[in-house]
Amino acid sequence: MLPKKLLIMISTTLTVAFIAIFLSLSPNLIGADTTRNGVKDFSSELDLPKGTVTLEEQGQKDKSSFKITRRIWLFQRTLNLTGFEEEVNLCADHRINFPENSDLICLTGEVGAHSMNLQIIRLTSSGLRAVSFKTDNGSNSDNITSDLPFFSFKDVNNDRMIDLIVYNRDYDSDPLLYAIKSYYTRDQEGNYRFDSKERIGYNVNDN
Numbered sequence: 001m002l003p004k005k006l007l008i009m010i011s012t013t014l015t016v017a018f019i020a021i022f023l024s025l026s027p028n029l030i031g032a033d034t035t036r037n038g039v040k041d042f043s044s045e046l047d048l049p050k051g052t053v054t055l056e057e058q059g060q061k062d063k064s065s066f067k068i069t070r071r072i073w074l075f076q077r078t079l080n081l082t083g084f085e086e087e088v089n090l091c092a093d094h095r096i097n098f099p100e101n102s103d104l105i106c107l108t109g110e111v112g113a114h115s116m117n118l119q120i121i122r123l124t125s126s127g128l129r130a131v132s133f134k135t136d137n138g139s140n141s142d143n144i145t146s147d148l149p150f151f152s153f154k155d156v157n158n159d160r161m162i163d164l165i166v167y168n169r170d171y172d173s174d175p176l177l178y179a180i181k182s183y184y185t186r187d188q189e190g191n192y193r194f195d196s197k198e199r200i201g202y203n204v205n206d207n
Contacts, residue, residue, distance in 0.1 A: 077127025
């Protein structure tokens with residue numbers, strides 16, 4: 001029977017070797033903001049306290065799909081994104097803090113001829129969750145689009161929660177002159193709910 005110290009040394013060596021192999025097979029687990037083999041690493045831009053967040057494109061014939069993955073050492077959670085076509089990028093306001101200090105990642109990408117898709121992912125202690133949007137017709141969706149295209153984040157009702165403003169062309173009037181400005185407020189669960197909308201002149205700077 002092998003001595004106890006020798007068994008401990010062997011066990012430690014095997015553990016270190018396993019971790020080294022795992023890291024070598026997962027090039028985006030640790031590292032700078034890079035794109036490698038179709039995988040984009042958002043970790044450095046997000047300034048995560050631990051783990052990584054990566055984006056991967058999965059081509060399917062003439063259409064692409066995307067998935068986002070969060071890794072913390074040997075634990076991994078993956079979420080398929082919704083509504084994107086050819087690209088996914090971090091929004092300018094990609095980090096939005098909940099009052100309880102959980103984090104949101106804002107993702108956007110061009111879709112169609114002149115529209116933009118937006119999806120917000122919540123980083124939780126156990127992985128990832130898509131933030132829900134309840135639209136003006138009462139339906140729930142994991143993404144939202146703007147055909148102006150323009151989105152804006154601000155606290156519109158002074159409740160210290162960052163709300164979302166979505167702009168779309170007003171096809172019931174003149175889409176070249178008027179737009180519909182829709183307000184979505186954030187509830188205590190962190191989801192967005194349609195609150196109100198107004199018709200405005202075609203000037204997104206009036207936000």
